[in-house]
Amino acid sequence: MDLTLKLSPSFFISFLILIFLLKNPHFVSSSNPKCISTEREALLTFKQSLTDLSGRLSSWSGPDCCNWTGVLCDPRTSRVIKIGLRNPNQIVRSDEYQRGSLGGKIHPSLTRLKFLSYLDLSSNDFGGLEIPEFIGQIVRLRYLNLSSSSFSGEIPANLGNLSKLESLDLYAESFSDSGTFALRSSNLQWLSGLSSSLTYLNMGYVNLSGAGETWLEDFSRISELKELHLFNCELKNLPLSLSSSTNLKLLEVLDLSENSLSSPIPNWLFGLTSLKKLFLRWDFLQGSIPSGFKNLKLLETLDLSNNLGLTGEIPSVLGDLPQLKYLDLSANELNGQINGFLDAFSRNKGNSLVFLDLSSNKLAGTLPESLGALRNLQILDLSSNSFTGSVPSSIGNMASLKKLDLSYNAMNGKIAEGLGKLEELVDLNLMANSWEGVMLKSHFVNLRSLESIRLTTEQNRSLVLKLPSTWIPPFRLELIQIENCQIGPSFPMWLQVQTKLNFVTLRNTGIADKIPDSWFSGISSEVTYLILANNRIKGRLPQKLVFPKLNTIDLSSNNFEGPFPLWSTNATELRLYENNFSGPLPPNIDVLMPRMEKLYLFHNSFTGEIPSSLCELSPLQILSFRNNRFSGSFPKCWHRSFMLWGIDVSENNISGEIPSSLGVLRSLSVLLLNQNTLEGKIPDTLQNCSGLTNIDLGGNKLTGKLPSWLNKLSSLFMLRLQSNSFTGQIPDNLCNVPNLHILDLSGNKISGPIPKCIGNLTAIAHETSFEVFQNLVFIVTRARKYQEILNSINLSGNNINGEIPAEILRLSYLRILNLSRNSIAGSIPEKISELSRLETIDLSRNMFSGTIPQSLAAISSLQRLNLSYNKLEGSIPKLLKFEDPSIYIGNELLCGKPLPKQCSKGHY
Template sequence: MEGISCNNLTGHVVKMDLSNAYYSISYEEWELWDEVAYRRSLLRGKINPSLLSLKHLNYLDLSWNDFELPQFIGQLRSLRYLNLSAFSSYGGVIPESIGNLSSCLKTLDLSNNYFDGIRIPEFFGQLKSLQFLDMSYSSFEITSNLANLSDLIYLDLGGNFWSIKTSKNLNWFSQLSFLKYLNLQSLDLSRAGDSWLLAANMLPSLLELHLSFCQIEHIPVSLPKINITSLLILDMSQNWIVSSIPSWLFNLTSLRKLDLSGNSFGGSIAWELGSLKNLEELDLSSNGFEGQVPRLIGNSSKLKILNLANNKIVGGLPELLGGCLGCTNDKLESVDLSLNRLNCKFPASLGMLQNLQYLNLESNTVGGTIPESIGNLSSLKTLNLRYNHMNGSVPESLGQLSQLLQLDLSENSWAGSLLESHFINLTRLESFAVSTNQPMSIIFNATWVAPFMLNTIDIRKCSVDPSFLVWLQSQTELSIVTLSSTNILGPISEEWFFKFPQIEYLDLSYNQIPGKLPLLLKCPNLNHIDLSHNQFEGPFPFYSSNVSILNLESNLLSGPIPSNLDQLMPNLRELYLSENKLNGTIPASMCNMTNLAILTLRRNQLSGEFPQAWSLWSNILVVDVGYNNLSGDIPSSMGVPSSLAILKLNNNNFGGELPSLIFENCTRLKSVDLGSNRFTGSLPSKISSELFILRLRSNFFSGHIPHELCLLSMLHVLDLGDNNFSGTIPKCLKEMYSLVESFSNVSYYDSYFEQITLMSKGTELTYNKTIFFVNIIDLSSNNLEGEIPEEVSSLAGLGTLNLSRNHLSGQIPSKIGNLRWLETLDLSHNHLSGPIPQSFSTLTSLSHLNLSYNNLAGRIPSSTQLTTLVDSSIYEANPLLCGVPLATKCSGDSTPAALDGKDDKDEDDNEKLVFYGSIVFGFIIGFWGVCGALLIKKSWRYAYFQFFDKIKDQVALRIALTVARWHRRRSLLV
C-alpha cells in the first residue's frame, strides 16, 4: 500500500507516510497551484485510536493535511520521527503526551502551523533524545526550556515573527553544545543586544547560522575569541546593521556562504575578505559600500556566486573581479554588479570565465563595445547590460552563446543592425530586449526559421521592417510582445493579432500604425494591451474579457464608448482612452466595473452628465475626464470612494457647488483639477492632508480663502486664479512646509503620470512627469485686498508667485529676496506702493517679472539678474518709478550733486582730473618719444624721411596705374 512500509524480516509496520502530495510540487508548478484541488486532496477528521496497535511504528508523517491532533499520539513509544508540519489549518494545541516520547523521538517537525502564538510547552524539555526540531512558521513564543535538549543538532525557529519576552538575552543557547543548524529568521532580536552573537559563539559544532529579518541593529566589530570556526553558512541579511564589516568575520575561514545583503554596511569593502579561501557565495548587495572592490575577493578559487548589486562601487571590471580574470577561478557562475557606479569599458578578458552562467551589469555607466570574446562564455544563461553607456555595433559572436536564456541590451547607445547571424546558435533563447538612442535596425528575413522559440520580446526605439513583423508570427509561444517606437508605418492585418495564442502582454505604442483595430480580439490570456500613440481609427474595439489594462490613448478612435463595457471587459483595472475622437456620453454601466482603478478620457468629444453611481467604484484611484463637453452638477456620490487620489474634471461645463464629501471622505486625494468650469460657492474647510495639487482656476468660486489650506504640508501647486475670492491672503502660508523646504514627491503610480496646464513665466505651460518639481501659488484675477503678508517670504522653495489683478495694497514684503528659487513673480494690476525692496537683487533665479500697473516709487534696484530683464513693460504704469530700464531717469542720475551730496561731487571731480591728466601725460610722452629721437639722432632722421618718400612714390604709382586701367576699359566699351 502506498505510504506504508514494513520491516522486511518481521513484517511489522514501521513507517506511515500520509503527507499530502501537494507538498512535494516543484517551484515551477506553484504557478499552476489550484486551491480547490488542494482542498480536495486534504485528509480530514479524527485519527482512529487503532493506530496504537502498530507497536513498532517509528516513522509517522501526517503533514499538509487537516487532522485533529489526538492526545494518544504520545503512546506510540517506538516513534522516532514525527512530522506534523502544516498539520491543521485551524490552529490547536500540542498534546502534552508527546513528552512521553522522551527516550525515542529524534525528529519533530511542527512547522507551518497556526498555534496562535502559544508558548513552547514545558514538556519539550523532556525530549532528551531529540536531535531535529523544526518549529518554523508556527507562531511560537520562545522559552528557555529548549536548553534542556542537550542532544539537539538541528533547530529551526525561523519565520515566526515573535519576540523574546522571557529574557533579553539568548545565553541559554550556549548549552546546546551539539547544535549544527540554527535558524532564527524573523525572530525580533532588537532587544537582545549582543547576546545572540555571544551565545552562538559558544557553539563549536555550529555549521549554519541564519539570522535574516531579525531587526539586528548593532554588531560587535571585534570579539576576544572565535569558537565557531567550523561555520559554513552565515546569513545576516535584511537587518538594520550600520557598520563596517566586523573583523571577526575574517577568522571564519571555513565559510562557504556569507550573506550580509540588505543592511547599511558602508565604507570600503575590506580586503581581508580575500582570506576566506573556501568562500563559494558572497552577497553584499543593497548596502552602502563605496570605492573599488579589492582584487583579493576574486582570488578565491572556489567562489561561484558574487553579488555586489545596489551599492556605490566605482572603478572597472578588471579591478572588481580581480584574480577571476586571471583564470585562477574556474568555478565562478554568477556575477551581479547591477545598480552601482562602474565607469569602465566592457573588458575582453571577461570571456575567460568559462563557467559563468549569470552576468548582470544593469544600471551602471559601463561603456565601450561588447568584445568579440563574449562568444567564449559558453555556459552563459543570462546577460543583462540594461541602462549603461555601451555603444557601437553588437558583435556577431554573441550568437555563439548556445546556453543563453535571457538577453537584455536595452537602454544603451547601440548602432548598426541586428541580423539573423547574431542569433544563429541561440537555441535556448527565451527572452530578448533591446533599445537604443542611436539609429539601429533589426532585420530578419520573413522566412527565416529561428533556432529558438521566444517567450518575451521587448524592442524599443529601434527600426523594424515589415519582414520582421511577418517573421515574428513564427514565434507562437510568445507571451510578452513589446514593439514600442519601432517606426512601424504601415497597417497591420487583423490576422496578425491572432497569431499569438499564448500572448498575455502586447505593446505597439508610439508607432504610426494606421487602419482599423480588430473589433473582436479573442486571446484568452491577454491582460495588458497598449496601442497608444498610433493612428488607429474606427469604433471602440472589443477585447478579451480577461483584459485588465487597456491603453488606446492618442489615436483616431471615434464613436461612443460601448454601453455594456462592464460586461465585455469586467476585469478592467486601467482604461486609457484620452486624446481620441470619442463622442456620446459616459455610459452609466462603467460604474459597475468595481475593479477599475484608473480611468482617463481626457481630450475627447464626450458630452452629457457624469454617471451618478460613483459609490460602486471601491478601488478607483484616478479619474481624468478633462477637455470634454461634460456638464451638469457633480454627484455627491463622488465623495464616497475613499481610494480616490487624482480627480481631473477641468475644461468642461460642470457647474453648481462642490459636494463637501469629495474633500471629507476622499482622504487620499493627491491631485484635484477642476479648472475652467462653472463651479460656484466657497471652498470646503476639510481637505485631504496628502493633497499635492489643487487647481480651481477659471471658475466662479467665492468667499475667503480658508486657513485650512495652510495645513496641507504636501501641497506644491495652489492655483485659485480667475475666480471671485475675496478677503486677505492668509498669513499662515508659512506653514506650507513643502514650499518652505522645496522637496519633490515621487510618482503617484508607476503606470500613470498626470498632465496639467499651469500659468508660469507669463504663458501656459503643460507639465507631465516634471510636475513633481513645480512649486506654484497663483491667486491672480480675484478680489483679494489688504497687504501681501510678510510670511510669503518664508516660502523659500517657491518657483512661481502670481498675485496679479487683485486689489492688494501696501508695500512689497522687504524680505521677498528670501525666495531664492523664484523664477516667476507677477504682482501687476494691484495698488501696491512704496519702493521695490533692495532684496530683489538676490533673486538670482528670476526670469519673468511683472510689477506693472501699481503705485510703486523710487529707483529700480540694480543687480546682475535684474539687468537681464530689459523689457520696460515690466514696470509700466508706475509713474513714480525711475532708473534702468525705464526712460525716466532718477533725479540723482541728472544732477549728482542734488542727490548724492558734496562727497560724490568731489569724487567725480577727482576722477575727471585724473582722466584728463593721464591724456596730457600720454600725449607728451608719445610726442617727444618720437620727435625728440629724430632731432637728436641724425641717421634716424634721414631714414625716417626716406621711408616716407618711398611710400609717397608707391602711392603715386598706384594711382597712375589705376587711372590708366580705367581709361583703357572705357575706350573698349566705346
C-alpha cells in the first residue's frame, strides 16, 4: 500500500517555531518577563518601610514586579535593574507635591537587588533621614538621584564604593513642610572612589564648609567629570591655583554660584578648555574680568551676575567667543563704555548671542550703532546704568529681539523709528529716562507680538506719542505703563482696543477726554492694577463692574464726577482723591471691597454720613477723607481686630463726640480730626493707643482740661489742639513726651504759666529730618504742611501769664516760637540767641517789658519777628535786619529805626 504523507504549510511553520523555542529558552521570558521571587520580596519589604499618602505604589502587588510602577526589569534576565520613584508633582505646587511625596525609611532590602543600576528617589520628603550607608553596597549602580528629598547629616563615605557610578545627584534644597534639613560632607576623600566613572555630580546646597581648603583638589581628581554643580555649598574660598587641573579637562559645566568665594577670578579656569557653561553668580568675586576668557572657545553660557565687586570695563575678548549664547554680567560695578565690547561682536559675523544682561552696573556713554550687529539676540537688558543719548537706529536690525530693557538710565535723546521693525518684540521697557521728541505710528506699526510696554520719562511730557486718533495697532497689550508722556488730550483708539490688559498705568499723560464705559468693561477681568492718575479725565465712571483680581485702583487728580463707583473688587488700595466725586458712600462698602486696606477719598465733594460698615473692614489700615462734606457723627463701632493706623477726616462737617471706641485701636498712629464741629472731651481711652505719633484735633468745639495722660504716648511726634475751648493749665506731664516735635495749643482758654519743665522736651533739642514724616505719606499734601512747622511751639491766643521760663533755652533746635496774644510779662531772655535755629518769633500782644536783647540780632536763621503791642522800651538793636515798623508798633517806649521815634542820647 502506497502511503503518501501530505503535510500542510502550517505544520512546517509550527515545527520551525518549536525548534526555535527549544534553542532559545529565554525567548519566553523576553516577551513576558516574570520577576524573580526574592527580588519581589525585597521590593515589598522596601515598600512597607515607606509612607505613601497618595498611593503611588498601589500597583506594587501581584506576582509580576516587572509591571509595577517605577520598576524596570532586564527583558532577558528578569532582574530588577531600575527603580524610578521621583515625585511626579512639581515642587512649586506645594500641596500636590506634599501629597505625592514618599517618606518614612529606606530599607536595606534594596541591597538584595544585585543588578540594580538605576535608583531615583528624588523630590520626596524623608524628613531629615540620613542617607543610609548600605546604598554604598549596591555596587552596580550607575545612576543615583537623591535630590530635594530632605535628607540630612553626613554623606556616607562608602558612596565612594560605587565605582561604576556615572551620575550622582545629591542636591539638598529641602521643600518639606517640616522645615529645611542640612546635608553635609566634611571630608571629600570618598570622591576618589568615583574618579574613573563619574561624569555628572550635583551637590548643590550640601554644606561643604567643613571640607577644608582642599575641596577643589578633591573634586579635580574625578578625571571623567563633565558636569559639576556646587550651588550654595557655603564654600568660603576659591584657590587661585590648582595643581591637578588637568583632571578637569573634560569639564563642560561648572556651577559654583551662591558661595562666598571673595576672590578674583582665578587663571586656572582658563585651562578648562572644554567648558560650555560657567556659573559664578552671587560669589562676591572681585577685581576685573580677565582677558583669559578668550581661551574658552567652546563657552556658550557665562554668568558672573550679582557679584557686586567686579569692576573695570567689559573686556572685548568676550565678544570674540564664537559659541557664546548667554552672557549675564548684571549687578556688578562694571564701568566705562561698551563700544569696544560690542564692536567685537560686530566683527564676529557668526555671533550667536541670544541673551545679554548688563543691568545694574555703572556703564555709561551712548549706545553705539554696533548694537545692531547682535542679530540673534532675544533678550537685551541694559537697565539701571548711566547710558545717555538716543536709541540707535540699528536697533531695527535685531530681528529676533523679544525683550528690550533700557529702564533707569539717563537717556535723554530720541527713540529711533527702527524700533518699529522688531516684529518679535514682546516686552519693551524704556521707563525712568529723560526721553524727548515724538513717537509716530512707524515706531509701533510692526510690533505684532508686543504684550508689555513701559515708557516713562523724568521730564514732564517731553516725549509725545503722536499717533493717528483712529489707528488700530496690530498688538493687544497685557501690560501698559506710560507716565509723564503726552498721549492726550483725546483717549485714542489704539488704547480703546486694548482689551487684554491686566496692568494699566497711564499717569500724567495729558488725557482730558472722557473714557468710554466700554473700555472699563472691556479690559480683562484679570486686571490687577488700574492707575489713571494725574490726568484731566472727565465724566462719570460706570457704576457696576466686577474686577475679582484688581489690587490697586488709582484715579486720583482728575476731573471725574458723579457718585462713588459701585465696583465689586478685591482691591486693597483705592485712590479717588482730588476729583469731583459727590454723593454718599455706599452703605455696603465692606461687601463691595472686602479686602480694602487703604482708602483715599480726600478733596472731593462726598456727602452724608461715614458708613458704619467701615467697621466691618478688618483689613483697613488707612482712612483718608479730608476736605469733603461728610456730616453726622464718626463711626463708634471700632473693635480690636483692626490694623487701622491712619485716620484723616479733617475739614468736613463731622459732629458729636470723639468715639471712645477709637481707644481699642492699638495700632492707631495718626489721628487727624481737625476742622470739624466735634464737641465734648478728649476720651481717656485714647491713652491705650500707645503708638500714636500724630494728633490734630484743632478747629473743633472740644472742651475740658488737657489730658494728664499724654506722657503715656511715648511715640507722640505732633500734638495740635488749636482753636478749641480747652481750659486749665498746661500739665507738667506734657513735658515728659520724649519725641514731641510739634506742639500747638493756640486759640484756647488755657491759663497759668508756661511750665518750667518745658525744657524737658528733648526732641526739640535735637536735629530731625523730614524722614520722620514717613507715616504721614498717606495724607500726601498734608505732610509738607506739617514739615513747615517742624520743631515748633505755639501757645498763642490763650490766657497764659507769668514769664518765659529760662529752661526754654535748652530747646536748641526750636524753629518756631509763638506766644502771642497772652498775658506773659517779664523781660525777653537776654540769652535768647541760644535758640540759634529760630526762624519765627512772635511775642506780640503780651506784657513784655525791658529792652530788646542785643543777642536777638545774632540769630542768623531768623526770618519772622513780631514784638508789637508790649511794654518794651529803649532802642531797637542796630544789628536787627527787620525794617518793618509794624514789628515794633504798640511799644510806646521803644525808639530808633525803623520807628519814627528817635532815641535820646541816653538810649544809645
